[in-house]
Amino acid sequence: MRIAPLSLLISASLFASCAFAQDTATVTGIESEISIKQAEYDNATQILEKHLKEESQLQSQLDLLRTRSTELDKEKNQALDAMNEMYRRLIDDPTIDISAAQARYQQAVVDHKQNKDDIAMQLAAIASHRKDIEQIRVAKHTQLNTLESLKEQLTTARVERLRNEFTREGTLEVNHTINCKRTETLAACEQRGQQMGLQKATKRFVDQIFANLTEERLVEPKRNMAGAQVQVLSSHVVNSAFSGQGNYNVNLSVTMRGDVNSSRLCNLLSVDNRYCSEYGTPLSTGYQTSYETTFTDSQLTFSDSKDNTNVSVSRMSEQPIHDYSVKPMPTVKPQLDANKMIELTLRSNVYDDEVFIDGVSFGSTRLATTLPSGIHDVEVRKQGYQPYRVRVDLRKPQTIHAKLVKKPESIAAPTYTSEQRNTTPVTSTALGGNAAAAMVVIPAGKFEMGDINGNGLANERPVVEKTIASSFAMQNKEVTVGAYQQFVSNTNYKTEAERNRGCAYYLNGEPVWEVNLNWRNPGFEQSSDFPAVCLTYNDAKAYADWLSGQTGQQYRLPNEVEWEYAARAGTKTEYPWGNEIGKNLANCGWCGSEWSNKSAAPTGSFAPNAFGLYDTVGNVWEWTHKSAEQADVTVRGGAWNFAPSLARASTRLILAPDFRANYIGFRLVRER
Numbered sequence: 001m002r003i004a005p006l007s008l009l010i011s012a013s014l015f016a017s018c019a020f021a022q023d024t025a026t027v028t029g030i031e032s033e034i035s036i037k038q039a040e041y042d043n044a045t046q047i048l049e050k051h052l053k054e055e056s057q058l059q060s061q062l063d064l065l066r067t068r069s070t071e072l073d074k075e076k077n078q079a080l081d082a083m084n085e086m087y088r089r090l091i092d093d094p095t096i097d098i099s100a101a102q103a104r105y106q107q108a109v110v111d112h113k114q115n116k117d118d119i120a121m122q123l124a125a126i127a128s129h130r131k132d133i134e135q136i137r138v139a140k141h142t143q144l145n146t147l148e149s150l151k152e153q154l155t156t157a158r159v160e161r162l163r164n165e166f167t168r169e170g171t172l173e174v175n176h177t178i179n180c181k182r183t184e185t186l187a188a189c190e191q192r193g194q195q196m197g198l199q200k201a202t203k204r205f206v207d208q209i210f211a212n213l214t215e216e217r218l219v220e221p222k223r224n225m226a227g228a229q230v231q232v233l234s235s236h237v238v239n240s241a242f243s244g245q246g247n248y249n250v251n252l253s254v255t256m257r258g259d260v261n262s263s264r265l266c267n268l269l270s271v272d273n274r275y276c277s278e279y280g281t282p283l284s285t286g287y288q289t290s291y292e293t294t295f296t297d298s299q300l301t302f303s304d305s306k307d308n309t310n311v312s313v314s315r316m317s318e319q320p321i322h323d324y325s326v327k328p329m330p331t332v333k334p335q336l337d338a339n340k341m342i343e344l345t346l347r348s349n350v351y352d353d354e355v356f357i358d359g360v361s362f363g364s365t366r367l368a369t370t371l372p373s374g375i376h377d378v379e380v381r382k383q384g385y386q387p388y389r390v391r392v393d394l395r396k397p398q399t400i401h402a403k404l405v406k407k408p409e410s411i412a413a414p415t416y417t418s419e420q421r422n423t424t425p426v427t428s429t430a431l432g433g434n435a436a437a438a439m440v441v442i443p444a445g446k447f448e449m450g451d452i453n454g455n456g457l458a459n460e461r462p463v464v465e466k467t468i469a470s471s472f473a474m475q476n477k478e479v480t481v482g483a484y485q486q487f488v489s490n491t492n493y494k495t496e497a498e499r500n501r502g503c504a505y506y507l508n509g510e511p512v513w514e515v516n517l518n519w520r521n522p523g524f525e526q527s528s529d530f531p532a533v534c535l536t537y538n539d540a541k542a543y544a545d546w547l548s549g550q551t552g553q554q555y556r557l558p559n560e561v562e563w564e565y566a567a568r569a570g571t572k573t574e575y576p577w578g579n580e581i582g583k584n585l586a587n588c589g590w591c592g593s594e595w596s597n598k599s600a601a602p603t604g605s606f607a608p609n610a611f612g613l614y615d616t617v618g619n620v621w622e623w624t625h626k627s628a629e630q631a632d633v634t635v636r637g638g639a640w641n642f643a644p645s646l647a648r649a650s651t652r653l654i655l656a657p658d659f660r661a662n663y664i665g666f667r668l669v670r671e672r
Contacts, residue, residue, distance in 0.1 A: 023161035024214060030154045037150060041143040045458075048136045055129045062122045065115060072112040079105040130631065134656040137632075138504075138511055141653055144457075145589075146509045148643030152590045158215070159265050159275045165213050166228060166260035172208075173238065174201045177249040186242065193248040194237065201254040202230040209258045219268045226268055227261030273354075274583040274592055341370040342394050346380070348402040352584055353382040365402070380404060383577055383585060384607050439473040439670060440612040442566045449564050451650050452572050453579060460650045466561050473670040474558060474566050477603040477614045478622065479543065482528030484519060484535075487546050495519055496536045497660050503534035504661040506641050511661060522662035524599035531600050531620045531665040537633045537657035540623045540666040547668070554671035557625040560652070562669060563636050567616035567649045569609040574648040575617050576609040581644035588618035588638050588647045600640050600663070618647045620665035632656060639663035 083105045086098040176197035180189035206228050213219050219226070238251040266276040346355055346367045353364050356379040357371065365380065373394055380388040385404040392398065446467045451460035487493065495518060497503040503517035517523050519534045535543075537557075544555045558566070573579050575586070583592035587601040595601040604614040621635035621642075632654045638647025641663055646653075655664075 023157070023164050027154065027157045027161055027214075030150055030157055034147065034150045034154060037143060037147045041140065041147055044136060044140045044143055048133065048140060051129060051133050051136060055126065055133060058122060058126050058129060062119065062126065065119045065122055069112070069115050069119065072108065072115050076105070076108040076112045079108040130656075134659070137654055137656075138659065141655075142506075142510055145642050145646065148645045149509070149589065151645070152643060155269075155271050155275050158269055159271070161214060162219070162265050162269060163260065163262055166209060166226075166258050168209065169233070169255070169257045170205065170208075171253060171255045172201050172205050173251065173253045174204060175249065175251050176200050177247055180242075180246045180248055182246075186248075189248050190240070190250075193240075193250045194252065197250050197252045198232070198235065198254065201235075201252060202232070202256065205230055205254075205256050206258065215269065218270070222268050225264060227264050229259040229261075231257045231259060233257055272580040272582070274581065342373050343368065343370050343397040344376075344378075344392070344394060345397075345399040346378070346402060347399065348380050348388070348404060350382050350385060350404050353380050353385075353402075353404065355380055383582065438476050440476045442468070442472050442474050442562075442611055444468050444471045445565070445570075447565050447568055447570075448572060449561060449650070453574060455574065455645070456648065456650050457652070459652050459654070466565065468562070468565050470672060472562065472672060474562070474611075474613065475667040475669075476608065476612050478531035478620060478665045478667045479540075480528060480603055481519065481526055481530050481532050484532040484543060485528070487543050490550075491546055493542060493546075495534070495539045495660075496658055497534045497539075504659070506663070517662060522600075524662070526600065527602065529602040529604075531603055531615070533600060533620055533662045533665045534660050535623075535665065536660045537623050537626070539660070543666075544668050555668045556671065557623055557666060558669040559625045560634055560636065563622070563624050564649055566611055566613055567609065567637065569611040569613070569616075571610070571649075574650075576649075581617075581647070586618040586638075586647065587615070587640045588644050589641050591618060591644055591647075595640055597641055600665075616649070618642075618644075620663055621653065623664065623666040626657070635664055 079101070083098065083101040086096065086101040090096050090098055174197060176193060178189070178193045178196060180186065184192070209228065210216060210220055210223060233255045235252060235254040238253050240248070240250040242248050263273075263276055266273045344357075346365050346369075348365045351364075355365060355367050357369070358377055371394055376392050376394055378390050378392055378400060380402040382404055385406050388402040388404050390400060390402075392400070446465060448463050449466045450456070450463035452463055497518040501513055502515035503519075503522065504511040504513050505517060505523045506512070514523065517534055519532050519539075522533045540557060544557060547555045567576075569576055575581060577585060581588070581591055585591070586606055587593045587595045589597045593601065593606075595605075600620055601615075603619070605619075606614065606617075608614045609616055616637055618638045619640060620637075621639050622637045624634050624636055626633045633656075635653050635655055636651065638644075638651060645651075
């Protein structure tokens with residue numbers, strides 16, 4: 001509900017600024033681009049479905065031709081036998097007419113040859129169709145990544161727009177009338193009236209800010225969580241007067257600037273907190289649950305335009321010190337020490353943590369803030385660490401040194417059922433010291449496979465329950481450059497990228513082939529502990545076959561069921577730690593790591609999941625096993641240059657077996 005203007009005058013700068021129009025234009029522009037890209041993606045999906053249907057029809061026709069080939073071959077042999085029989089009879093009876101037998105055989109040969117030609121043409125058509133399908137799929141993946149990246153940009157733009165809308169400046173004119181108390185002087189009544197008028201102005205100012213937010217419907221219900229504040233820039237008395245009834249009326253013109261606790265913007269928009277991390281620590285102000293205005297001892301002079309006299313009243317601090325919620329403005333007279341603010345400083349022994357004071361996020365340490373005196377509950381959290389909690393009786397400035405202790409288990413350790421036995425990851429290192437030999441045992445169990453939370457792609461549905469009947473061993477990290485080097489040195493193997501056309505990389509959101517790129521030179525700097533990339537499905541399979549021969553045990557790529565079961569590690573969330581990607585928990589595009597959108601990261605740079613597996617989220621896509629009947633292969637897990645939404649446990653991208661890129665690698669499982 002918007003406030004009627006009445007005696008409220010807001011300058012144009014509050015609601016019609018070029019900067020704010022630009023914010024909205026940016027959001028609108030990204031939304032428009034998303035709409036275009038979504039249409040392109042949907043169109044590519046329809047084209048792909050059409051090509052797949054045509055391929056299925058071509059394959060059915062090929063099957064018919066092959067069935068007919070068997071029949072024609074049989075007919076040709078029978079016609080030949082019949083013609084030979086006629087020739088034998090012709091020796092005894094030269095008058096026998098063998099032309100029908102000859103014609104039958106001749107037709108059988110012609111039909112058989114024509115069918116062979118039709119099969120060859122059909123195979124060529126299918127091969128051509130397969131190339132088109134592969135190109136469409138790669139284009140779809142590109143469009144999907146671009147689409148998800150635009151959604152990242154849109155959320156960032158929405159957060160920035162909201163921040164700018166909260167920090168607008170404006171001039172407000174307000175009338176306020178009070179009844180003078182019999183025990184106070186006229187000067188005291190005048191001062192109290194002006195102070196209360198100033199309170200009314202700040203309250204109405206923040207009301208107008210909320211009412212004019214672009215996403216007001218979404219934000220308003222969370223108003224008490226916003227930490228919205230007002231800073232008075234200047235103020236003067238337009239006119240004032242006493243009445244014979246003992247009333248004092250004042251007309252104030254106040255110029256103010258809004259402010260907001262930036263760390264809370266994400267919660268207001270219901271988006272992941274990582275979008276607000278760039279704003280650093282919150283404002284150095286405690287959150288108050290009333291409209292009460294706090295005054296300091298400094299003085300603010302109001303100039304009366306009528307008689308040019310000056311009236312001194314207590315002035316608000318130059319730092320923003322007004323916090324608002326949905327409670328009504330109190331009518332009690334403000335006191336100078338009614339809400340004394342005291343400085344609290346926090347330090348911790350870790351970085352990228354998050355501080356909560358009385359349940360409200362205040363950003364990360366190092367943090368210096370001011371809070372109302374009294375009891376406060378302080379908590380410092382970081383993924384993978386036990387939270388640090390303390391209750392503080394804040395009477396004088398204090399410094400808290402929080403010491404966080406790392407959890408013995410991983411950041412996402414779930415509770416297992418009795419079916420999920422052997423829950424402690426078991427590492428196998430008895431494989432001749434080979435760099436690829438670090439294995440963990442994945443326990444048997446059941447799980448739900450697919451788009452459990454409804455955020456996935458069409459090929460992740462429906463959700464089905466799968467059973468892993470027996471435990472199996474899986475490499476705890478992606479196969480590294482060093483491990484692949486051992487294989488190549490031992491076999492002189494040449495990868496498909498080295499033999500033909502190089503490897504693909506992303507340039508301006510499009511996959512581009514570079515002939516000089518391969519696993520040795522993927523287009524970014526790497527060392528031996530980086531994941532080996534620019535490898536095809538067959539390159540990965542060749543490594544698995546070699547490792548099997550070296551160790552006497554059977555290694556292979558995991559199938560999709562095994563991969564997702566191991567990646568989920570007993571969870572039903574999008575990622576091992578929850579449904580939000582967070583910040584700096586994995587290496588994917590816009591995930592906040594030092595490698596995001598730049599390159600792969602050394603394997604094991606982030607915490608493992610509950611089964612002891614590293615990098616199941618991001619870093620590089622991983623090949624999975626395909627059956628003999630499948631023409632294409634699925635990669636899982638996301639990558640350093642793909643959007644976080646594509647690094648979910650259930651995300652599937654389908655590729656041709658000979659595709660290679662500097663964002664695709666693999667890991668192996670070992671047969672029992």
